[in-house]
Amino acid sequence: MPLSWLKEFTEFKIPIGELAVKLSEAGLTIEKWEEKEGDTILDPEVTPNRPDLLCAYGTAREIAAVINTKLKAHSDEKKTFSHDYKTRGIPMEIKIINNFALCPRCTAIIVKGVVVKPSPDWLQKRLKQVGLRPINNLVDITNYVMWELGNPLHVFDYDKIRGKKMVVEEARGGEDFRSLDGINYKLPKDAIIIKDLGRVIDLCGIKGGENTAVSQTTRNILLHVPIYNGTRVRRTSQALGLRSDASAIFERGADPGGTVKALYRALQLVLDLGGGTVGSDLIDIKKDEFRPWTVSVSHEQIENLLCIKIDPQGVKEIFKRLELEALEANGVYEVTVPTFRNDLHIPEDLIEEVGRLYGYNRFPKTLPAGVVPIEKVAYSYDTGLDFRVKEILKGAGFGEIYSYSLISADQLVKLGIDPREALKIQNPISHEYEYLRPDLLGNLLEALKTNLPNFTDIKVFELGRIYQGRSLDKYEERYQLAGILNGERFSEAKGIIELIFNDLGIDSQILPAEEANNAWFHPARTAKIPMPKEKNLGYIAELHPNLLTKFGIKGRAVYWELDFDLLKSLAGKVKTYQPITKYPAxxxxxxxxxxxxxxxxxxxxxxxxxxxxxxxxxxxxxxxxxxxxxxxxxxxxxxxxxxxxxxxxxxxxxxxxxxxxxxxxxx
Amino acid sequence: MQEKLLNLKNEALAQIMAVRDNNELEKIRVEYLGKNSGKLTLVIKKIPELEPDQKVIVGRFANEVKKMIEDALERQKALLQKEREENIAEAEWIDVTIPGIRPPEGHLHPLTQTLADVISLSRRLGFQIAAGPEIETDNYNFEKVNMPPDSPSRDTQASFYLDPRGSKVQPGEILLRTHTSNMQSRVMEKSKPPLRVLVPGKCYRVDDVDASHNIEFYQFEGFVVDRGISLTDLLGTVDYFLKELIPGTEVKFYATHFDFTEPSVEAYIRCTICGGKGCAYCKNQGWSEVLGSGMIHPHVLKFAGMDPHIYTGFAFGMGLTRLAILRYQLDDIRLLHSLDMRVLEQF
Structure with a gap:
């Protein structure tokens, strides 16, 4: 966004760095700008709620509000329009069959006898500054007005519209469409399109069609300023992987109150730069009047939520700077919100406007004053025990890893698990991260393999979630604690488990487990930790040589795993003192x-x-x-x-x- | 006999003076004075056999000899003790630069260490810790935090969806949570204010993996709901958190937009890389964004069954991964998922 364009609408002299900080603090983040041909080009990051900031005039309006300068009125069509926009003679015919669910408003006008030629330098320069390639005066004007006022426009070659009929409808899916820049698309279902006699002539909100595009021979045009359903445009744009400046605005919500103004601005430029005369009355098909609305907020609400003292004059001043007309009575502001601020509907929205223009860095800082909650909250989780167990393992020489929850089918297969019986991601970024791990073993084996070339004594553990279940109808997310040691070190592994149990005060037995998972565990070197009610707390096992071979590991390894949720439920017994006997043993x-x-x-x-x-x-x-x-x-x-x-x-x-x-x- | 005693005395004293350690002295004591078979003891045992007049003289002399040997033993012992004390530095020198014998040395992951600090800090402010599902419904992850299906904000939180094969679940219904904010509604639906809750946990987003983006990452989300909670409480709490977690930093607040908060505020800290001068990391701003927050949107409160006319609240979310990267100056986010102990043993 060129600074010179903004300065057409509001005058300011503060250095660019300072301006960037002030705008950023108020919510329009500007982290980058560049000096180019004597101008400064800003690169603002506009939040999705503020489509009004996607154009020069809206950005100037925001600057004027933030640094408190005067915003110049944009050329008002009634006063400054220098051409005769009443049609002379019989209006040229166009029949628009609209669908308000897809297109809540459609404003258009026909111009006849235009001459297509290159745009003047000043216009071409502006377009280049915002990263667009100048095409011809008519197309350039539509882009220019969109970048100036924020309403996307399109220009059709009137003579190419067959049957002088435009039908707004949903694509059935699969229709062929060739855009004005010569690219073929298969249209996704539910895309908004305009058809003439059987042909798709516009992929609405995204790109116009080649079949009705302006060319060197164009004489008569239809200027079109529509408002489209943003969700539809967003879905179509995502489905096609195709975004345009226009679609970015429609997705966030173009200003339905701004179509007439944009149309007149474009019309004026067409008549100025392309000649011709108005060929129809103003066409304005709309679902409703799109008038400003009012939102009430009390002074008390503002002060309570923000917790600052601000006088009513200050609040009204802020509203005024934002072009929000505020009437105050009995401490309540009745605020009229213009149609370009569709982000303002509830009192909190207005409170945010006061807060951000007042400046958050001027606010005092407090800590919540109320009672500290004592009652155990839902989903409460005791992290104390996590850290305690981790510290024990650290003391026993274990290193901790955080591995990916998403694993490959390849790992599952190596573990002997059928990928059809693991939870699967529908849209993985790669096969490497396609399934949710049902156990920590696979990643610990990978860790062992990674470290074997560099270490002789490897002891690694992880405390993490595992995701078990064959389908989304029945699955479980649980915490597992598991570790791996290189070599035939069963007793060492068992000693660590005994150490943890002793510290946590857990009574348990560690028994032979011939019946355990034989694909993973050595048939004669596996122990289980059974608990009452049939559930095992865990296993200690030398890993089966076949499993190690599958993972490309040479030598032996010992593995242990504990059901951490179960372990936690058993822990926490406070140890009681036993008197020291005075009789010798x-x-x-x-x-x-x-x-x-x-x-x-x-x-x-x-x-x-x-x-x-x-x-x-x-x-x-x-x-x-x-x-x-x-x-x-x-x-x-x-x-x-x-x-x-x-x-x-x-x-x-x-x-x-x-x-x-x-x-x-x-x- | 007196001559024999005299010889014994001379022999003993000469031996004693030559001895260099206590054990030898003890041996000499036993050799001469031992209860049963000491050389002197044996002589003394024969005294009663002497003539009465000799008995007295020899007896007295024998006692003197005994006393002299005992004294010599004592003196030599004291002398040796003194010498030892004087020579201890020379005699008992060890090389203290030889590396110590360490017990087994383990390592806690940087994320664990960072999380431990976050948790102890939040406990000081009365927060309780909660944990919830990573496999989440679209409803809790998005809709209940005021992000309806058509919200453009969803574009920044591209989700991994779970394959509904073999189940009654509809496609797009269940996903991996994109933020820990899924727990706001879950907790609020089941617990009554006052609430001060901290939710740490793993989150997932579809992204191009590179040095600063990963598909799995950790966040922590704090939220407070009570009567009369205000924006200054949010600013104060966030300011305290950041200054405790990143000692010596400065904090600044920028307005922003999130669907689930109104007003919404981002916290920036002085860039830890350049100290505020401006560098590539902070995009020459001297400040870098570290935390998103805001007053909980009235819709979010309402969706969770709270009356926004009675209760207000704030929420803040920060990347634990991000914090660990800042603290340990990691140059690649993927290091936090490294399985290589050459990386992890540094912490």
Missing amino acids: IIEDLTLAIPDKVLVGDVLDTIKISSKLVNTVKLIASHEENKTFRINYLNPTKNLADAEVAKIRAKILANLKGEFQIKPKEK
Whole structure:
């Protein structure tokens, strides 16, 4: 947007940098501008709610409001129109069959006897400044007026319109259309189009048709200023991947009150630059009158929401700068909103106008004063436990990753999961990110593979969501905590799980799990953590060599995973103090020859439950089938006599013999 | 016998003076004074066999010898102690520059560390943490936050839609949330004001992936709903948040537009790269946009069953990813999804 164009409508002298900051603070972000041929070209970023800022006059209006300068009235058609716009003789015929749902307003006029030629330099320069290529005087005028006033226009070669009939309708889909720049399109369903006798002559709001475009031989024209349904234009433009300056305006909402003014402005330029005479009366087909509307807001509302003190004069002044006519009575402003400000409908909209022109950086800053909420909010989530577990893992030497939730079909297949049974994205950007991960294992394997060339000791974990379900009728999003270690380090992995459980105060058993997922886990090196009610809290497993091979990993790896939602529900038990007994414990080591397939876990349990006086029992050494257990006997209420310990020992040995045929090792 | 005692004494004293450590001294003590078989002890044990007149003399002399040996032991012990003290630096020098023996060293992800700070900060202001679904309906992600299907703002939040195959779900109905604002309505529908809620979480948008754009990213969204919540509360809270999270920064507010807030305000901070002089990163502005916020739109309150005439509120959303990039000066957003420990062990 050239600065010189803006200065045609409002005079200001402040440096461009300062202007950019002021406009940005008020909501019209200007981060870039360039000096070009003695002019400054601004590159404003217009928010979607302000289509009125997509033209020179609207931008000038905003500048005048923000820096408080005077906005010059744009040439008013009634006073300054220098040509005779009444048609002479019999009006030329055109029959427009409109559909208000598609086109709420259509303003048009016919001009006869025009001469098509290049535009004058001043006009060509302007178009080049806004990035357009000058074509001929008539097309250039429509672009110029759109960039000046904000209403898109189109010019038809009147003589090429067959049957002098224009029917506004919805495309059925699949129609062929050739645009005025010579590109062929297949029209999407529901696009707004204009047809003459059987031909599509306009892809409304986006591009005109070649069949009725202005050419060197054009003599008579129809100037057309429509308002189209923005949603339709947006959908068509998205479907075709085709945007134009006009479609950008229609999508956000062209000013339905501005069509006549734009038409007269264009007409004046046509008569000035192309000659000819008016060939019809003004055609203006409209759904309603498109008059300004009123919105009421009280001074109290403004002060309450913004929490600033501002006097009513100041509020009225701001409204006036924005061309919002405000009548005040009993502390209530009745504000008349012009049709080009379709973003202003509720009191809060007006409050924002006051706030942004007052300047947010002048506001005081406060913190919410009310009561701090105590009641647990819906969807409450305890992040404390997340961080606690992560800190434990960090202390145990694990590195944390955040991997993508979206994974490839390839990964699923390698995991032995049928992609048809995973949640799928309909519009993925690539095959790499097409499915939602049903487990963290795949990405942890990728992490292991990534790090194997550079590290000898790899321990990686992730706490993240997994997405399980075959279809959208029944699926689940849950948190999983999982880790991977390189090498045959089952015991190390198990130790980490035990550490976490101990810290969180979770009682659990870790048992062999031959029945677990055999595509993933080693059949004889897998443990499960069963919980009451049949659900497993998780697994610790050496990964199956076949799985590792599929992921291109050499060597072995151990994996563990925990259902984190379940883990959280079990945690949080506050530990209670047990008094330190004043009686000494008696400690003795027992070396046993454990027969094949007898589980050490069962032996430990058997020793422990043999007597209440067995305080703790630990495996302290292991050599082939010989395992040494350290038993700590303790009576918290009195000194233990050797004879008592001997009795317990005898019972332990009897139990072990009875259950597992275990004998103490011969000394 | 006296001669024998004298020889023992001389022998013992000579040995004692030559000894350099306590263990040797103890051995000498046992050798001469040991209860059962010390050389001196054995001699003393024979004294009762002497003539009565000899007994007294030899007995006294033996005691003197014993005392002299004991004293010599003590003296030598003290001397050795003194020497040790004097020589400790020389004798017990270690090289403290040898690297320490560390316990296993793990690493928390930069996003975790950043989130931990955001959460502890928000708790100080009385916020509670909430988490909700990433697989979301169009309704909660868009419509309930005042973004109807035809809103042009949807263009900036292109969504990943889930394939409805094999289900009763309509195409376009279920998507991956594009922002954490989906939780505004969800929470407000179920909980009564006063509300102070912080929602961190993963979001997804269709985008061309490059150094500054990714299809998966993390946000956190804070919102407060109560009677009498005003714009200055929003400005104050956001200002506090940003100054705590990015120490030493300055904060500025720009008006903007979001469908779900009215008025809407963007927060800018002094560019952390150039310190405000203007650089490519901040597009020569000296300031960079970090946070979007505003007073919750009355429609959003109404859609969630709140009466906008009674309650007002504000909401702010910030990229956790963005914040981590600023803090750790990451030059590529994709590093936050790196699986390479050479990257992650730096944090």
